[in-house]
Amino acid sequence: MTRAYNFGAGPAVMPEAVIEEAKANLLDYQGTGLGVMEMSHRGKPYMEIQEQAGARIRKLLGADDAWELLWLTGGASTQFAMVPMNLGAKPADYVVTGTWSEKALAEANKLGEGRAAGSSQATNFDRIPKQLELSAGASFVHITSNNTIYGTQFREAPVVDAPLVCDASSDILSRPLDMARYGLIYAGAQKNLGPAGVTLVLIRKELLERSPKTLPTMLNYQTHAKKDSAYNTPPTFPIYMVGLVAKWIEAQGGLAAMERRNAAQAEKLYACIDAHDLYLGHAQPADRSHMNVVFNLAEPEREGAFLAQAAERRLLGLKGHRSVGGIRASIYNAMPDAGVDALVAFMNEFAAS
Amino acid sequence: MTRAYNFGAGPAVMPEAVIEEAKANLLDYQGTGLGVMEMSHRGKPYMEIQEQAGARIRKLLGADDAWELLWLTGGASTQFAMVPMNLGAKPADYVVTGTWSEKALAEANKLGEGRAAGSSQATNFDRIPKQLELSAGASFVHITSNNTIYGTQFREAPVVDAPLVCDASSDILSRPLDMARYGLIYAGAQKNLGPAGVTLVLIRKELLERSPKTLPTMLNYQTHAKKDSAYNTPPTFPIYMVGLVAKWIEAQGGLAAMERRNAAQAEKLYACIDAHDLYLGHAQPADRSHMNVVFNLAEPEREGAFLAQAAERRLLGLKGHRSVGGIRASIYNAMPDAGVDALVAFMNEFAAS
Numbered sequence: 001m002t003r004a005y006n007f008g009a010g011p012a013v014m015p016e017a018v019i020e021e022a023k024a025n026l027l028d029y030q031g032t033g034l035g036v037m038e039m040s041h042r043g044k045p046y047m048e049i050q051e052q053a054g055a056r057i058r059k060l061l062g063a064d065d066a067w068e069l070l071w072l073t074g075g076a077s078t079q080f081a082m083v084p085m086n087l088g089a090k091p092a093d094y095v096v097t098g099t100w101s102e103k104a105l106a107e108a109n110k111l112g113e114g115r116a117a118g119s120s121q122a123t124n125f126d127r128i129p130k131q132l133e134l135s136a137g138a139s140f141v142h143i144t145s146n147n148t149i150y151g152t153q154f155r156e157a158p159v160v161d162a163p164l165v166c167d168a169s170s171d172i173l174s175r176p177l178d179m180a181r182y183g184l185i186y187a188g189a190q191k192n193l194g195p196a197g198v199t200l201v202l203i204r205k206e207l208l209e210r211s212p213k214t215l216p217t218m219l220n221y222q223t224h225a226k227k228d229s230a231y232n233t234p235p236t237f238p239i240y241m242v243g244l245v246a247k248w249i250e251a252q253g254g255l256a257a258m259e260r261r262n263a264a265q266a267e268k269l270y271a272c273i274d275a276h277d278l279y280l281g282h283a284q285p286a287d288r289s290h291m292n293v294v295f296n297l298a299e300p301e302r303e304g305a306f307l308a309q310a311a312e313r314r315l316l317g318l319k320g321h322r323s324v325g326g327i328r329a330s331i332y333n334a335m336p337d338a339g340v341d342a343l344v345a346f347m348n349e350f351a352a353s
Numbered sequence: 354m355t356r357a358y359n360f361g362a363g364p365a366v367m368p369e370a371v372i373e374e375a376k377a378n379l380l381d382y383q384g385t386g387l388g389v390m391e392m393s394h395r396g397k398p399y400m401e402i403q404e405q406a407g408a409r410i411r412k413l414l415g416a417d418d419a420w421e422l423l424w425l426t427g428g429a430s431t432q433f434a435m436v437p438m439n440l441g442a443k444p445a446d447y448v449v450t451g452t453w454s455e456k457a458l459a460e461a462n463k464l465g466e467g468r469a470a471g472s473s474q475a476t477n478f479d480r481i482p483k484q485l486e487l488s489a490g491a492s493f494v495h496i497t498s499n500n501t502i503y504g505t506q507f508r509e510a511p512v513v514d515a516p517l518v519c520d521a522s523s524d525i526l527s528r529p530l531d532m533a534r535y536g537l538i539y540a541g542a543q544k545n546l547g548p549a550g551v552t553l554v555l556i557r558k559e560l561l562e563r564s565p566k567t568l569p570t571m572l573n574y575q576t577h578a579k580k581d582s583a584y585n586t587p588p589t590f591p592i593y594m595v596g597l598v599a600k601w602i603e604a605q606g607g608l609a610a611m612e613r614r615n616a617a618q619a620e621k622l623y624a625c626i627d628a629h630d631l632y633l634g635h636a637q638p639a640d641r642s643h644m645n646v647v648f649n650l651a652e653p654e655r656e657g658a659f660l661a662q663a664a665e666r667r668l669l670g671l672k673g674h675r676s677v678g679g680i681r682a683s684i685y686n687a688m689p690d691a692g693v694d695a696l697v698a699f700m701n702e703f704a705a706s
Contacts, residue, residue, distance in 0.1 A: 002386065003380065003381060003386050003387070004385070004386030004387055006386075006387050006391055008391075008392070008393045008396070009393070010393070010586065011390060011391055011392060011393060011394060011586065011589055012391060013387075013391050014388070014390060014391050016380065019379055019380050019388055019390070020380070022379065023376055023379045023380065026372055026375065026376045026379070027356065027369065027372050027373070027376065028356060032357070033355065033356050033357025033359075033667055033669065034356070034357055034359050034366075034669070035367070035372055037364065037367060037372070037547075037548035037549075037594070038359055038361075038364055038365060038366050038367050038548075039361070039364055040361045040362070040363070040364060040670060041364060041549065043361070043670075073426035073427050073428075073431075073550065073588070074426050074427055074431075074571055075426075075571075075585045075586055076585070077570065077571050077584070077585040078426075078427075078571045080569075080570070080571075081569035081570065081571060081572070085569070103570075106570075107569060107570060110567065110569060110570075111569065188585075188586060190586050190589075194390075195390035195391075195588075195589065195590045196390075196394065196586045196587065196588050196589045196590070197426065197550040197551070197588030197589070197590065197591055198550070214463065216433075216434035216438070216460060216463060216464065217430065217433070217434065217456075217459075217460060217463075218427055218428075218430050218431045218433075218434060219434070219572075231430070232428045232429070232430040232541075233363065233364060233428055233541060233543050233549045234549065235426070235548075235549050235550030235588065235591070236364055236543075236548065236549045236550070237548045237549070237550065237590070237591070238550055238588070238590070238591075241390070314386055316386070316387070317393060317396075
């Protein structure tokens with residue numbers, strides 16, 4: 001069997017070279033006689049893996065010593081709670097751009113006071129709200145930088161007074177970030193970073209001082225910051241994989257190169273959508289995501305045929321989320337150009353058929 | 354290079370056959386064209402993996418429909434908080450048998466009232482307390498079934514009135530359990546179950562009713578029970594590995610066979626310790642662990658030589674925890690007999706040298 005092109009929204013495609021490297025080391029990592037999965041998290045070989053993975057991500061993003069880098073678990077969904085628990089939410093402002101920011105806001109309201117500073121809910125989240133109503137003295141402002149379900153993306157982070165907290169689960173490492181605009185960035189790994197099971201948190205060290213001592217130990221960012229993310233056993237193998245992905249991104253030319261490639265791939269797909277009456281893009285053009293290309297068919301009864309014929313060509317994972325329906329092509333960092341070209345070719349043929 | 358014998362306390366040795374199977378499927382799982390790491394957690398191939406892994410563990414342990422099986426993250430350390438958050442701790446009784454139960458008790462005291470119902474702290478945790486002072490109306494009684502640092506283990510679970518909660522991180526699936534005695538069992542995966550990054554929780558369904566609605570969503574057991582542990586993206590690859598390990602245990606003959614093998618391996622090591630004045634076992638004989646064999650050298654200045662000569666023979670991970678010092682040989686399920694035989698041969702030679 002050959003590898004398929006995996007357009008799934010996540011867990012998502014990983015670079016083939018990364019999986020090959022992991023495979024070669026699975027039983028015996030660099031002559032240690034143990035696989036990475038079997039190594040003590042306090043032994044030198046693994047500690048170097050974790051340190052290097054963190055250093056690579058810091059370098060790619062330009063996160064200097066003002067930042068703490070934490071390897072956690074529980075996904076973005078756990079961060080929805082940890083952020084207000086640690087930073088306070090009295091109140092906190094949320095830009096509501098879809099399901100994930102709605103969930104984050106709901107969690108803040110369990111733990112403090114979360115406010116919607118803007119929302120595109122009225123138009124089924126087809127755009128990024130530009131006019132924000134921010135609260136005076138907000139503990140933080142929260143955005144979801146890319147919205148997997150609706151296919152929208154902030155072109156750049158808003159400039160706000162309160163610390164900007166960003167759920168970057170679905171576009172981290174896909175483009176350079178102006179780190180000066182952020183206070184905290186978190187991301188589940190399973191789209192651009194690596195496999196599911198590890199959550200990356202970058203937090204300005206000054207914000208760590210806010211964490212109340214009364215928090216459960218594992219939910220306090222300080223616990224993990226003080227112990228270099230080894231207070232307890234971290235998810236060692238997923239972290240190793242993230243390190244390999246970061247190395248692969250370096251080899252591709254870093255985040256500027258990833259951004260060019262992602263933009264070019266997205267452009268090909270949106271051009272195809274715009275060229276055919278059959279395809280109706282969901283997002284407003286200005287806010288189109290470079291990670292998730294979401295569209296409906298003008299003849300929705302042909303959706304089943306679209307998906308079936310795509311699958312015959314090994315173009316997988318294209319079914320849209322039930323909130324929008326239609327088709328979703330997720331083209332994270334690891335999607336090869338050939339996959340996008342194959343999808344565009346198929347879409348042109350299908351529209352003409 | 355050949356594989357080493359890994360006596361590390363965790364993340365620990367995994368069966369070679371399991372790693373070989375994972376390796377063969379890393380780029381293309383059973384002809385799907387995707388590796389397990391890259392699959393949607395809502396797609397059929399992965400959902401079958403998770404379901405089968407759970408079914409195998411249920412069958413091995415004899416956990417029937419009265420039990421809910423949850424795949425979580427955050428390790429036992431997160432369960433230290435989730436247990437009292439969900440079950441209440443007004444008060445809760447803890448049997449204190451070492452560092453891990455001390456940490457669990459401390460967490461209960463952050464969230465409610467935890468009481469030490471017994472402790473062997475006065476003798477540096479060299480035994481399991483037999484006389485327990487249990488509280489009337491306790492929310493639960495908590496034990497740590499095996500103590501990795503001190504090398505002690507409950508031979509069987511105590512019979513108590515309140516629901517028995519067991520941190521079985523370091524001996525789960527090493528022997529049959531009388532499930533009737535338990536209310537909740539949790540375990541980080543990285544010793545007997547699989548790689549770090551997934552936490553197994555077995556909870557009686559009736560106890561799920563205790564979870565307060567005010568809890569953060571991800572910290573509420575009900576959230577995960579209602580969604581078959583797919584409320585958010587579970588740690589898919591670690592769960593896949595746990596399923597392979599469970600299949601391997603079945604092929605070994607199940608938990609009764611594992612118990613015989615583990616007991617025989619432990620017996621060989623304790624017999625060697627008892628045969629030489631050089632080796633001083635830490636645990637009282639009646640409470641000796643079948644998972645972690647902990648001993649000091651009567652001539653502590655020879656410890657460095659012991660560890661160095663062992664490493665030359667590819668016997669790795671033998672350094673004891675700083676709380677006890679000396680040597681710790683962890684012999685979890687996946688340790689082959691040949692590894693124990695090699696260690697015993699070395700210990701005999703070293704004692705005679």
